[in-house]
Amino acid sequence: MTAVEKPVAGGDTSWFTQGRLGLMLHMGLYSVAGIEASWPLVQGLISYDEYAALAGAFNPQHYDPAAWAALAKEAGARYVVFTTKHHDGFSLFDTKLSDFSSVRTAAGRDLIRPYVEAVRAAGLRVGLYFSLPDWHHVDYPVVPTPLGSRPEKAWPPNVYHDIAAEPDRWQRYLVFMRGQLEELLTGYGAIDLLWFDGGWEQTLSAWNGYDLIRQIRQWQPGIIMNDRLNPSLMGVANTLDLGVSDYIQCEMALPAPTTSLPWERAMTINDSWSYKPVDVNYKSATTLLHYLVGSVAQGGTLLVDVGPSADGEIQGDFASRLRVIGAWLRRNGASVYGCGSAGLPPTAWRDPLTRDGSMLYVHVFGAPPDDLVEVSDLTERVLEATVLATGEPLEWSQQIAQYFGSFLRLRLPAAYRDPYDTVIALRLG
Numbered sequence: 001m002t003a004v005e006k007p008v009a010g011g012d013t014s015w016f017t018q019g020r021l022g023l024m025l026h027m028g029l030y031s032v033a034g035i036e037a038s039w040p041l042v043q044g045l046i047s048y049d050e051y052a053a054l055a056g057a058f059n060p061q062h063y064d065p066a067a068w069a070a071l072a073k074e075a076g077a078r079y080v081v082f083t084t085k086h087h088d089g090f091s092l093f094d095t096k097l098s099d100f101s102s103v104r105t106a107a108g109r110d111l112i113r114p115y116v117e118a119v120r121a122a123g124l125r126v127g128l129y130f131s132l133p134d135w136h137h138v139d140y141p142v143v144p145t146p147l148g149s150r151p152e153k154a155w156p157p158n159v160y161h162d163i164a165a166e167p168d169r170w171q172r173y174l175v176f177m178r179g180q181l182e183e184l185l186t187g188y189g190a191i192d193l194l195w196f197d198g199g200w201e202q203t204l205s206a207w208n209g210y211d212l213i214r215q216i217r218q219w220q221p222g223i224i225m226n227d228r229l230n231p232s233l234m235g236v237a238n239t240l241d242l243g244v245s246d247y248i249q250c251e252m253a254l255p256a257p258t259t260s261l262p263w264e265r266a267m268t269i270n271d272s273w274s275y276k277p278v279d280v281n282y283k284s285a286t287t288l289l290h291y292l293v294g295s296v297a298q299g300g301t302l303l304v305d306v307g308p309s310a311d312g313e314i315q316g317d318f319a320s321r322l323r324v325i326g327a328w329l330r331r332n333g334a335s336v337y338g339c340g341s342a343g344l345p346p347t348a349w350r351d352p353l354t355r356d357g358s359m360l361y362v363h364v365f366g367a368p369p370d371d372l373v374e375v376s377d378l379t380e381r382v383l384e385a386t387v388l389a390t391g392e393p394l395e396w397s398q399q400i401a402q403y404f405g406s407f408l409r410l411r412l413p414a415a416y417r418d419p420y421d422t423v424i425a426l427r428l429g
Helices: 016-021 028-035 046-054 064-075 112-121 169-188 209-219 284-295 316-335
Strands: 021-025 080-084 127-133 193-197 246-252 263-268 302-306 355-358 359-364 372-376 383-388 397-398 407-411 422-428
Touching: 016 080, 016 127, 021 064, 021 112, 021 127, 021 316, 021 372, 028 046, 046 064, 064 080, 064 112, 080 112, 112 127, 112 263, 169 209, 193 209, 263 284, 284 302, 284 316, 284 355, 302 316, 316 422, 359 372, 383 397
Parallel strands: 021 080, 021 302, 080 127, 127 193, 246 263, 263 302
Antiparallel strands: 355 359, 359 422, 372 407, 383 422, 397 407
């Protein structure tokens, strides 16, 4: 097989589309300084040497991945993703290819193995985040990118800027990058998900993408991957290169893709991916639940991110919100897990609808006027209407028209309402 041939499309995404909720964790040297992950190097807020020196202080004394996994499970998440290496190049695993790692600096240990074991023991799917760029490595070039370029103070020694001018250095970097992926994907047992990041800094061809994916699928035949290895697809909401990726990635405020393909929205709880104590702009549990339900209603999955502290602890402002989500899911999980789009035309005023087979779920945010909930355009006959969390039957009436004017009206008394999202379960037939 040559490098330009597409590999066979990959893993089974059914667990991903059934699970609908994941937990992401960013921890690294940036946690010591309480800054965003890696990006201060681009913003000129810290130099290459100052950043590297943080490795001497990174030693998470309260690192307890079993507690992380327990919180993820309590939150109702079905998978967890953890940063093995961010753009800064600092590895949290036992890499033999670099001394810039948690094993060979102050921490003195591999942080990925206990994470993988804890998540697996909790019955959750294991995800690994891996940055394609490595801003610490001397053979990774400094190049202008759509998301900014590193200033001179953030350059590694003996920097270069042009792959075409120094192809040997680029090839050395590709060997290094592939070697680290091999360590991760052959040394830690079965890995369910690989979360690439940073692919926009080069082209798919420069990353030798098809050949790399072919090798990854040999190491981990069942693994699924996002689409960030192919930067040409960024912003193309309903396109997926099945030779490279298994699901579409969108982030934060990016519009949800209009597609039947699997997709995921990654969302922070405050405005930062990593531990940043000055950032107290927390999204409420209600807002996060609305993102979850809204994503599922459009056929997507939500990945909620937290940034543990440099000691390895998840702060209470994050944990409390995750627990609210989990408590709501224990009452209403049937409207999320295994569900997808209801297939009804969108309207500006409609609360989200999710569906699983003959069950249609109406998500009611807040108090409906006069306790009345209306679902328009529903032409299938309703057999039963209940409050999902309690089983309470609801009064309802339905009109089905041949061409237009179909509607369903339900009465939702205040005593039945959920403070976050009341779910009405409709059995259709």
